[in-house]
Amino acid sequence: MKPPHILLIVGGGIAAYKACELIRLIRKAGMTVRCVLTDGGAQFITPMTLAALSENEVFTTLWDLKNETEMGHIQLSREADLIVVCPATADLLAKMAAGISDSLATTVLLATDTPVLAVPAMNVRMWQHAATQRNVAQLRGDGVTVVDPDDGAMACGEYGPGRLPEPVAIMGEIEATLALPSRMHPGQTLPLSGKRVLITAGPTHEPIDPVRFIANRSSGRQGFAIAEAAAAMGADVQLIAGPVHLSTPPGVKRTDVETAREMAAAVDAALPADIAIMVAAVADWRTADAADQKIKKTGGALPVLHLAENPDILAGLARDARRPALLVGFAAETENVIDHARAKLARKGCDWIVANDVSGDVMGGTENAVHIVTAQGVESWSNLPKDQVARRLMEKIADAVR
Numbered sequence: 261m262k263p264p265h266i267l268l269i270v271g272g273g274i275a276a277y278k279a280c281e282l283i284r285l286i287r288k289a290g291m292t293v294r295c296v297l298t299d300g301g302a303q304f305i306t307p308m309t310l311a312a313l314s315e316n317e318v319f320t321t322l323w324d325l326k327n328e329t330e331m332g333h334i335q336l337s338r339e340a341d342l343i344v345v346c347p348a349t350a351d352l353l354a355k356m357a358a359g360i361s362d363s364l365a366t367t368v369l370l371a372t373d374t375p376v377l378a379v380p381a382m383n384v385r386m387w388q389h390a391a392t393q394r395n396v397a398q399l400r401g402d403g404v405t406v407v408d409p410d411d412g413a414m415a416c417g418e419y420g421p422g423r424l425p426e427p428v429a430i431m432g433e434i435e436a437t438l439a440l441p442s443r444m445h446p447g448q449t450l451p452l453s454g455k456r457v458l459i460t461a462g463p464t465h466e467p468i469d470p471v472r473f474i475a476n477r478s479s480g481r482q483g484f485a486i487a488e489a490a491a492a493m494g495a496d497v498q499l500i501a502g503p504v505h506l507s508t509p510p511g512v513k514r515t516d517v518e519t520a521r522e523m524a525a526a527v528d529a530a531l532p533a534d535i536a537i538m539v540a541a542v543a544d545w546r547t548a549d550a551a552d553q554k555i556k557k558t559g560g561a562l563p564v565l566h567l568a569e570n571p572d573i574l575a576g577l578a579r580d581a582r583r584p585a586l587l588v589g590f591a592a593e594t595e596n597v598i599d600h601a602r603a604k605l606a607r608k609g610c611d612w613i614v615a616n617d618v619s620g621d622v623m624g625g626t627e628n629a630v631h632i633v634t635a636q637g638v639e640s641w642s643n644l645p646k647d648q649v650a651r652r653l654m655e656k657i658a659d660a661v662r
């Protein structure tokens with residue numbers, strides 16, 4: 261099969277230099293790349309740099325008679341599997357959203373039905389401006405994948421969201437976008453079509469009385485991202501969610517629960533499944549005797565909470581006669597991550613443990629560095645946005661159950 265071909269449009273921002281590293285990574289991944297450099301981009305890097313790194317001619321203008329006869333602007337996008345705009349400046353995003361075609365880059369972007377991945381980079385105020393946010397929302401509605409910029413110190417001396425993500429992370433987005441179902445050819449089946457996937461996500465709340473509960477910091481983001489990735493790969497996804505503030509991903513069937521015991525019952529009702537991924541941060545204990553009425557201060561004597569152990573849903577599933585063929589657990593650890601994950605794999609009787617160090621702000625945060633622990637060994641991934649962790653994990657799962 262022909263390797264994927266990328267058309268890289270380099271816009272005019274200081275982050276343009278990072279496009280050079282991106283070209284290197286695209287080629288290292290076995291893909292080919294051709295570049296379009298905007299006038300603004302050419303203020304920061306030269307066509308020569310891009311030509312040398314891509315080993316391909318670089319295109320800069322619409323008004324080039326030779327190029328228009330040999331390789332027209334329509335052909336540039338037609339030969340590409342994916343168009344990547346990096347860095348996507350506020351100006352480029354605005355023109356894309358408005359359908360303006362006043363340069364080679366914007367004309368290529370208007371005259372194409374090839375998937376587009378835009379990687380914005382700009383000053384924090386420009387990014388946060390209502391106009392830019394409106395344009396990004398418009399583009400997303402039009403089907404363009406717009407990556408969220410990184411947060412941090414900027415070249416202009418300010419701080420906040422607007423930095424170009426690191427080239428390795430952009431490369432992850434490119435690979436994920438190329439793997440999306442929209443890239444599949446008609447007649448080709450999706451990698452998880454016909455598979456039933458059961459996922460738990462979020463925390464559980466264990467009532468103390470009608471107004472108080474025991475909980476943890478889980479946001480449910482990682483589990484929801486996994487549900488979304490599984491559905492996008494064609495799976496029939498049953499998501500059992502604890503109390504979270506997240507919308508249901510497209511195509512996912514969701515059951516909301518509050519307590520660990522309700523989650524265990526919902527998992528039982530959702531069986532059988534081919535694959536189960538237990539991402540929920542289930543409360544280990546509940547109060548043995550939750551009060552029917554609000555517990556009142558009694559002037560000195562402190563209330564005592566008696567705890568009872570909750571059912572272990574994952575371990576129960578591993579022993580069940582309807583055990584899914586692939587059973588994946590998560591492990592939230594604050595120390596000795598891999599040793600604890602190995603012990604958990606054996607204790608729970610699952611096939612894989614996805615272990616993460618939650619000593620920082622992983623719980624409730626947007627990024628995650630995970631280790632996949634199996635009987636065969638440990639595979640460690642670098643820190644990635646949770647949706648990328650989800651897509652990679654689902655690709656690995658699809659390979660394993662193929």
Ligand code: CTP
Nearest residue numbers: 538539540542570571572573574589590591592
């Ligand atoms: N899990 C579960 N039911 C429970 C507790 C945990 O299904 N009552 C699942 C989680 O969804 C996760 C895995 O077990 O997939 C490990 O969860 P974790 O909280 O890391 O482990 P614990 O069993 O709670 O062990 P410990 O508290 O000792 O770390």
